[in-house]
Amino acid sequence: MDKTDHVSLQIEQNMGIIWIDNPPGNYLVRPEFIRVDLLKDWIETNQVKGLLISGTGKHFSGGADLDALFAMSRDAAMMETEINKGKDLLHFIENLNIPMIAAIRGICFGGGLEIALSCHMRICSDNALFAFPETNHGMMPGLGGINKLRELTSFHETMTFVLSGDMINAEVASAMKLVDQVIPDDDLMKHSKALLKKMVDDRNLKVINYVMKALHNSRTMTLEEAIKEETRMFCELAAEEMERRMSNEE
Amino acid sequence: MSNKKCNTIIFEFTEGIGHIIMNQPPSNMMTIEFFSELGQLVAEMKEMTELKAIVISGQGRHFSAGADLDELLNLVDGERSRDHGIKTGNLPDILNKNFETFHFFEKLNIPVISAIRGVCIGSALEFALFTHYRFCGEDAVFGLPETTFNLLPGIGGISRIALLSGRSKALELVLRGNTFPAEEALRIKIVDKILPKKKVVGAAIDFAASIMNGYRKGKEKLYVQKMSF
Numbered sequence: 001m002d003k004t005d006h007v008s009l010q011i012e013q014n015m016g017i018i019w020i021d022n023p024p025g026n027y028l029v030r031p032e033f034i035r036v037d038l039l040k041d042w043i044e045t046n047q048v049k050g051l052l053i054s055g056t057g058k059h060f061s062g063g064a065d066l067d068a069l070f071a072m073s074r075d076a077a078m079m080e081t082e083i084n085k086g087k088d089l090l091h092f093i094e095n096l097n098i099p100m101i102a103a104i105r106g107i108c109f110g111g112g113l114e115i116a117l118s119c120h121m122r123i124c125s126d127n128a129l130f131a132f133p134e135t136n137h138g139m140m141p142g143l144g145g146i147n148k149l150r151e152l153t154s155f156h157e158t159m160t161f162v163l164s165g166d167m168i169n170a171e172v173a174s175a176m177k178l179v180d181q182v183i184p185d186d187d188l189m190k191h192s193k194a195l196l197k198k199m200v201d202d203r204n205l206k207v208i209n210y211v212m213k214a215l216h217n218s219r220t221m222t223l224e225e226a227i228k229e230e231t232r233m234f235c236e237l238a239a240e241e242m243e244r245r246m247s248n249e250e
Numbered sequence: 251m252s253n254k255k256c257n258t259i260i261f262e263f264t265e266g267i268g269h270i271i272m273n274q275p276p277s278n279m280m281t282i283e284f285f286s287e288l289g290q291l292v293a294e295m296k297e298m299t300e301l302k303a304i305v306i307s308g309q310g311r312h313f314s315a316g317a318d319l320d321e322l323l324n325l326v327d328g329e330r331s332r333d334h335g336i337k338t339g340n341l342p343d344i345l346n347k348n349f350e351t352f353h354f355f356e357k358l359n360i361p362v363i364s365a366i367r368g369v370c371i372g373s374a375l376e377f378a379l380f381t382h383y384r385f386c387g388e389d390a391v392f393g394l395p396e397t398t399f400n401l402l403p404g405i406g407g408i409s410r411i412a413l414l415s416g417r418s419k420a421l422e423l424v425l426r427g428n429t430f431p432a433e434e435a436l437r438i439k440i441v442d443k444i445l446p447k448k449k450v451v452g453a454a455i456d457f458a459a460s461i462m463n464g465y466r467k468g469k470e471k472l473y474v475q476k477m478s479f
Contacts, residue, residue: 099421121418152416180418199425207397211408211424218412218420224353227406231345234396234404235326235338241400242326 007034009042015196016048025062026055028111031086049208050200051100052192063110083142090118090143095216097209099199103192104128105185114141117148123192125185128170136165152177258284261291266302267458275310280317280373285348292354303458306381307365307451316372319399349405352380361461365454366390367447376403379410385454386432387447393429414439
């Protein structure tokens with residue numbers, strides 16, 4: 001297991017697990033909680049086909065370490081640089097061409113929730129708690145979380161959640177589609193790994209990459225353009241599959 | 251306008267409602283011949299001004315098991331492709347035509363209703379996703395198993411399900427490639443209504459009759475080119 005700063009990286013077969021590793025609260029010392037180039041290298045070197053992210057111990061993450069944040073805020077230029085790095089990291093995660101699932105237990109607040117919302121799927125335990133408490137401190141979620149939440153749920157639910165800064169439990173989070181699945185706490189990691197395994201284990205990397213690409217296209221292109229791309233990718237995969245079959249016959 | 255029968259499709263016209271029955275039981279596979287006949291039917295339907303609603307179903311127990319993948323793969327050039335980049339033969343042309351055919355139904359400004367019994371897998375589900383309403387039987391089974399054959403759903407399945415059910419659900423369904431029952435399909439908004447299996451087609455026709463007169467909103471032409479997604 002690699003350990004850098006407050007993050008640990010673990011490989012299990014072709015799956016990678018990222019642990020936010022600053023217990024007990026797993027507070028994030030800086031917005032770029034893992035360096036993008038390091039993460040990218042690690043994924044490529046280990047030929048990772050799918051990722052999980054979770055928190056060490058009882059919690060996913062309590063969000064930004066406020067002391068570090070206030071220290072940073074004395075230098076506005078540095079603060080902006082740091083936040084932009086954090087944004088770049090979340091942008092990288094969101095646009096990964098392999099799936100990344102957030103496995104969430106305990107608290108998932110602020111920056112922690114921003115990370116979870118950048119993942120492609122969210123599975124939480126029945127004891128999970130979610131909040132964007134930024135507005136309680138005269139701030140707002142600054143890494144794109146408001147928009148991502150708005151895509152998953154309604155305008156008014158996003159507005160109430162962000163402006164109130166109130167905490168919600170797993171049941172409410174599931175009802176408003178913030179999370180995709182709620183699992184008993186003891187089974188969270190087992191279930192999440194098993195699901196990811198079903199999705200990536202028997203698939204070749206190109207199929208996974210193309211499915212991800214099609215999903216990203218559904219966000220950035222018109223439906224008609226996205227479907228044309230699906231057809232093009234299907235044809236390319238079909239040609240490769242045919243070639244494999246012919247090679248097997250020889 | 252009259253009823254029509256070709257090798258793979260029956261088209262019945264009764265009181266304003268066109269009923270398209272995929273007719274290659276038991277599985278009603280969407281063969282290349284089927285797609286070609288469906289394309290011809292679409293061309294003829296553009297002239298059918300009395301048509302006020304369309305219902306699509308499968309003959310026998312199932313809607314359709316989808317495209318014949320082996321048949322599709324055989325459209326890929328037999329030539330070895332290693333030195334010349336990827337050769338996909340006639341496949342892109344055929345699939346783009348299939349997309350246009352499916353897309354025709356979506357663009358219509360009369361209601362198009364899928365009546366789904368039994369299996370509705372792969373391209374069959376993609377076809378149903380281009381219609382405006384999906385009714386299914388309690389016994390219906392859905393799935394996009396393409397990735398289990400090293401392929402992906404190639405005519406809109408991924409984007410459509412992302413739109414209806416959210417991207418995370420689409421990711422799971424497409425990469426797992428598992429089948430799922432009617433209740434799950436209803437929960438994730440892929441179908442609009444579940445009915446006892448013997449009543450699905452009748453209910454779809456009744457529903458078509460009940461909404462078709464108010465549906466055209468004064469438009470005179472059946473086929474509207476510019477209706478957007």
